[in-house]
Amino acid sequence: MSVGRETRLSAWIERFAAHFAEEGIPLIGGRILGYLLVCQPVERTAAELSQELEASSGSISTNLKYLVNVGLVTKRTRRGRQAAEYRINEKAWTEFIQRKLTAIASVQVLTDDGMRLLSGDPERAQRLKTVDRLYGWLSEELPALWERRPASPK
Amino acid sequence: MSVGRETRLSAWIERFAAHFAEEGIPLIGGRILGYLLVCQPVERTAAELSQELEASSGSISTNLKYLVNVGLVTKRTRRGRQAAEYRINEKAWTEFIQRKLTAIASVQVLTDDGMRLLSGDPERAQRLKTVDRLYGWLSEELPALWERRPASPK
DNA sequence: GATCCCTTTCGGTCGACACTGAAGCCATCG
DNA sequence: CGATGGCTTCAGTGTCGACCGAAAGGGATC
Numbered sequence: 305m306s307v308g309r310e311t312r313l314s315a316w317i318e319r320f321a322a323h324f325a326e327e328g329i330p331l332i333g334g335r336i337l338g339y340l341l342v343c344q345p346v347e348r349t350a351a352e353l354s355q356e357l358e359a360s361s362g363s364i365s366t367n368l369k370y371l372v373n374v375g376l377v378t379k380r381t382r383r384g385r386q387a388a389e390y391r392i393n394e395k396a397w398t399e400f401i402q403r404k405l406t407a408i409a410s411v412q413v414l415t416d417d418g419m420r421l422l423s424g425d426p427e428r429a430q431r432l433k434t435v436d437r438l439y440g441w442l443s444e445e446l447p448a449l450w451e452r453r454p455a456s457p458k
Numbered sequence: 459m460s461v462g463r464e465t466r467l468s469a470w471i472e473r474f475a476a477h478f479a480e481e482g483i484p485l486i487g488g489r490i491l492g493y494l495l496v497c498q499p500v501e502r503t504a505a506e507l508s509q510e511l512e513a514s515s516g517s518i519s520t521n522l523k524y525l526v527n528v529g530l531v532t533k534r535t536r537r538g539r540q541a542a543e544y545r546i547n548e549k550a551w552t553e554f555i556q557r558k559l560t561a562i563a564s565v566q567v568l569t570d571d572g573m574r575l576l577s578g579d580p581e582r583a584q585r586l587k588t589v590d591r592l593y594g595w596l597s598e599e600l601p602a603l604w605e606r607r608p609a610s611p612k
Numbered sequence: 613g614a615t616c617c618c619t620t621t622c623g624g625t626c627g628a629c630a631c632t633g634a635a636g637c638c639a640t641c642g
Numbered sequence: 643c644g645a646t647g648g649c650t651t652c653a654g655t656g657t658c659g660a661c662c663g664a665a666a667g668g669g670a671t672c
Contacts, residue, residue, distance in 0.1 A: 309575065312575055313575055316568075316571060316572055316575055319568060319571075320568055320572070323489070323564075323565065323568060327561075328482070330659085330660060330661085331660080332660080332661075340585075341572070341585050341586050341589065342572065342576065342582065342583075342585070342586060344582050345629080346585065349619095350619065350620095351616075351617095351619085352620065353648090359661080359662090360661065360662045360663060360664060361618085361619070361620085361662090361663080362619095362620080362621080362622085362661075362663070362664090363660075363661055363662070364619095365619060365620055365622095366620090366660090366661085367660095369620085384671095385668075385670085386617065386618055386619085386668090386669055386670055386671095387614095387617085387618060387619085388618090388619080392585050394585050394586075394588035394589060396466075397588070397589050397592055398592060401562065401592065401596070404562055405562070406559055408555065408559070410477075411477065414470075414473060414474055414477060417470060417473075418470055418474070418495070418496065421463065421466055421467055421470055421496075422496065428496065428498050429496075431494075431495050431496070431500065431546050431548050432495050432496060434548035434549075434610055435495065435548060435551050437608075437610065438551055438552060438555065438607075438610075441607065441608060442555070444605055444629080445606075448602075449599055449600075449603055453592075453595065454591075454595060454600075456588055456591065456592070459653085484629090484630060484631085485630080485631090486630080486631080489624075503647060503648080503649095504633055504648075504650095505647095505648065505649085513631080513632090514631065514632045514633065515632090515633080515648085515649075515650085516631075516632060516633070516634090516651080516652085517632070518649095519649060519650055519651080520630090520631085520650090520651095521630095522649095523650085527667080538640080539640090540638090540639055540640055540641095540646095540647065540648060540649085541647085541648060542648090542649080
């Protein structure tokens with residue numbers, strides 16, 4: 305007997321959430337992300353999310369606030385409706401990833417400062433120099449690579 | 459009255475450790491890394507690190523084990539000396555960063571699986587498709603970029 | 613303006629993890 | 643072979659943050 309699509313999807317959502325949990329995003333936040341990526345229709349209220357994901361209203365509220373804040377989810381209110389609707393903002397994923405890349409390269413600022421402190425003692429600076437060169441290269445190349453990113457089709 | 463170089467260096471080490479603490483590396487682990495990058499001489503025993511960084515022997519031991527495990531620090535034992543000596547392994551930083559890059563791109567596996575689950579329903583798959591394309595591009599380009607990395611001079 | 617319903621806020625609980633310090637372990641040396 | 647000295651292991655402590663559920667807050671409708 306085969307498993308239904310929706311069942312598989314919720315397993316997928318769980319994997320999805322688990323991945324981002326390792327990156328520091330709360331489990332429930334990851335579940336919201338995964339769910340909003342594949343749900344039909346695309347918009348959901350906080351109450352619906354709470355029920356679907358079996359999470360408390362408080363947790364949903366906190367995590368939605370966070371996700372809206374980083375831009376991955378957009379909130380939409382409509383006249384005549386009390387409940388706000390939330391949906392994925394696919395476009396924001398580019399900035400989300402960009403932040404990760406720049407975070408990696410940002411170590412260069414540190415190694416650079418360190419090199420300055422050790423100026424005048426090249427022998428001692430040698431270890432740092434190796435690391436600094438790597439990060440220096442990254443902070444050149446990563447932004448450059450990012451510029452070459454293909455525009456997403458309409 | 460100016461501040462001594464060593465004082466500034468320990469402030470730098472603290473900033474260094476703080477940065478990596480945000481990435482999930484224990485504070486003391488980060489301090490060890492920063493310290494071993496700039497100390498003179500380059501090798502230190504666990505006891506010395508414990509004293510210099512004012513951390514318990516237990517914490518030093520645990521964190522050294524971790525750092526040796528990920529390759530960023532190498533342990534060296536010498537005949538006739540009980541105390542092992544630890545030093546930075548600059549070379550390992552390449553793999554350290556590479557792991558971070560591949561971790562980012564690895565989301566593509568997830569989005570890909572999701573796309574498969576939604577095959578046959580292009581409308582519903584649209585949101586995921588946008589994200590999947592981005593990660594697809596990344597998992598092409600990041601490894602390619604990495605290959606072009608300049609070899610570190612001897 | 614009163615009621616209803618949805619959301620947000622807030623105190624409280626639970627689990628995870630960094631860190632400590634003491635006890636155990638093992639190699640070195642007398 | 644015993645003593646010394648340093649590293650590792652382990653139980654215990656404290657902190658931090660995710661999560662829950664109840665109460666407060668604020669629109670929308672009557």
